[in-house]
Amino acid sequence: MTNSVHIVEEMQHQVHETADRAHYVNQWVMHHVTDSGEWHTPLWSLHLPPWISNNAVMLIITSFFLIIGFGSFFRYQKGKAPRGWTNALEVFVLFVRNEISIAYLGEKDGRKMAPLFLTFFFFILTANLMGLCPLFSTSTGNINVTMGLASITFFFMVFGAMYVNGPIKFFKAFAPEGVPWPILVILMPIEMIGLVIKCAALTIRLFANMLAGHIVVFSLVGLLVTFGLWALPALAMALAINLLEVFIAFLQAYVFTVLSAMFIGEMYHPAH
Amino acid sequence: MNVAVFGAGLVVFAAALGIGWIGSSAMKAMSRQPEAASNIQTAMLIACALIEGVALFGAVICFLAN
Numbered sequence: 520m521t522n523s524v525h526i527v528e529e530m531q532h533q534v535h536e537t538a539d540r541a542h543y544v545n546q547w548v549m550h551h552v553t554d555s556g557e558w559h560t561p562l563w564s565l566h567l568p569p570w571i572s573n574n575a576v577m578l579i580i581t582s583f584f585l586i587i588g589f590g591s592f593f594r595y596q597k598g599k600a601p602r603g604w605t606n607a608l609e610v611f612v613l614f615v616r617n618e619i620s621i622a623y624l625g626e627k628d629g630r631k632m633a634p635l636f637l638t639f640f641f642f643i644l645t646a647n648l649m650g651l652c653p654l655f656s657t658s659t660g661n662i663n664v665t666m667g668l669a670s671i672t673f674f675f676m677v678f679g680a681m682y683v684n685g686p687i688k689f690f691k692a693f694a695p696e697g698v699p700w701p702i703l704v705i706l707m708p709i710e711m712i713g714l715v716i717k718c719a720a721l722t723i724r725l726f727a728n729m730l731a732g733h734i735v736v737f738s739l740v741g742l743l744v745t746f747g748l749w750a751l752p753a754l755a756m757a758l759a760i761n762l763l764e765v766f767i768a769f770l771q772a773y774v775f776t777v778l779s780a781m782f783i784g785e786m787y788h789p790a791h
Numbered sequence: 792m793n794v795a796v797f798g799a800g801l802v803v804f805a806a807a808l809g810i811g812w813i814g815s816s817a818m819k820a821m822s823r824q825p826e827a828a829s830n831i832q833t834a835m836l837i838a839c840a841l842i843e844g845v846a847l848f849g850a851v852i853c854f855l856a857n
Contacts, residue, residue: 618833720844727847730854774840781837 537745544741552733554661560654577658581645589641615640619776623784628683632783635675639668640776647729647768651761659771660729662722669721672779676714680786692789717782721775728771732764795856798849806846813838 554574558565567576592604601609620636621629643659650657658664681689693710694703739757742750817835821828 720841723848723851724840724844727851728843731847731850770836770840774837777833777837778840 540745541741544738544744547744548734548737548741551656551737552660552730558656562654573656574658574661574664577646577649577656578664580655581642581649581658584649585641585645611640612637615776619773619780623777623780624787625784628784628787632675632780635671636776636780639671639779640772643668643725643775644768644772647772648765650729650733651764651768657729657733659725660733662726665726666722668725668775669718672721672782673714673718675783676718676786679783680789683787684789688789689786692786717778721778721782725771725775728767732760732767736760736764795853798856799853802846802849802853805849806842809842809846810839813842 554572556567556569556572558567558573558576567573589608592608594601594603594605596602596605600606615637616629616633619640620633623629624632646659646664647657649655650660677689680692684692693707695706698706736757739753739760742753813835817831820831824831
């Protein structure tokens with residue numbers, strides 16, 4: 520009798536301990552995916568000054584990496600097919616210019632706007648991949664960063680289209696010809712709100728993809744802390760999800776660029 | 792049990808249904824028109840991303856509610 524009571528107490532104790540550890544893991548995951556004023560790594564722990572946060576440091580590193588990387592990998596090779604790293608860069612650059620920029624904006628505007636989409640693509644790609652490297656965190660997993668990127672798209676959707684088409688034609692694009700006015704009264708505000716909603720969707724898509732992916736990876740690693748060695752298979756699963764995240768990093772950079780090009784192209788050429 | 796967990800399950804269910812549908816249609820289209828495979832793949836990825844965006848809207852709300 521006393522023995523069984525003892526066993527029940529022991530089991531309850533274990534359940535409480537597991538719940539405590541799960542709570543600890545929960546906080547640990549949240550600490551790792553949210554922005555903070557510190558930069559913790561296994562090697563060093565840095566308390567950043569109040570005017571800069573962890574993700575801002577990551578953004579600066581991303582920018583410097585891109586500038587230095589492109590500067591050192593690109594070699595202008597006259598009169599022949601490029602070789603080495605320049606060739607590898609050319610594959611991506613030509614893909615973004617031909618398949619995204621020119622495909623959605625037309626030959627003339629596409630060539631003019633290609634630098635914007637190249638910047639979007641490489642910046643988001645680098646920031647996404649940086650989140651998968653040890654020591655660094657994901658700056659695109661912060662809604663402020665993705666909103667900043669989407670507001671650039673919004674700027675070109677509104678002011679770029681005004682510059683290209685003129686302000687009158689810009690507003691005319693919201694009112695298709697041959698539509699009776701009672702419908703226009705409803706349609707025009709919806710179209711205008713649609714502008715903002717498109718950019719909000721861009722924001723949330725990139726942010727939530729990056730955040731959710733990292734939460735999944737951290738949670739699977741956290742199962743080891745919660746349940747001990749019994750959860751060792753979760754580590755293999757975490758590795759698999761991490762590899763999936765590499766694919767998603769490319770996919771989301773591509774999707775953000777394509778959708779930006781599509782939205783801007785719609786505003787630049789409202790006829791079709 | 793938390794309601795947000797139920798919501799997350801619902802989001803996964805609906806997103807899987809939508810993306811599965813797109814995937815199956817794209818497979819059928821690609822097997823019928825193998826030469827158009829690259830165009831179909833691009834369109835498929837964009838449609839998947841749109842659905843994923845809506846699904847993640849739901850997921851984010853579940854996170855916030857939890």
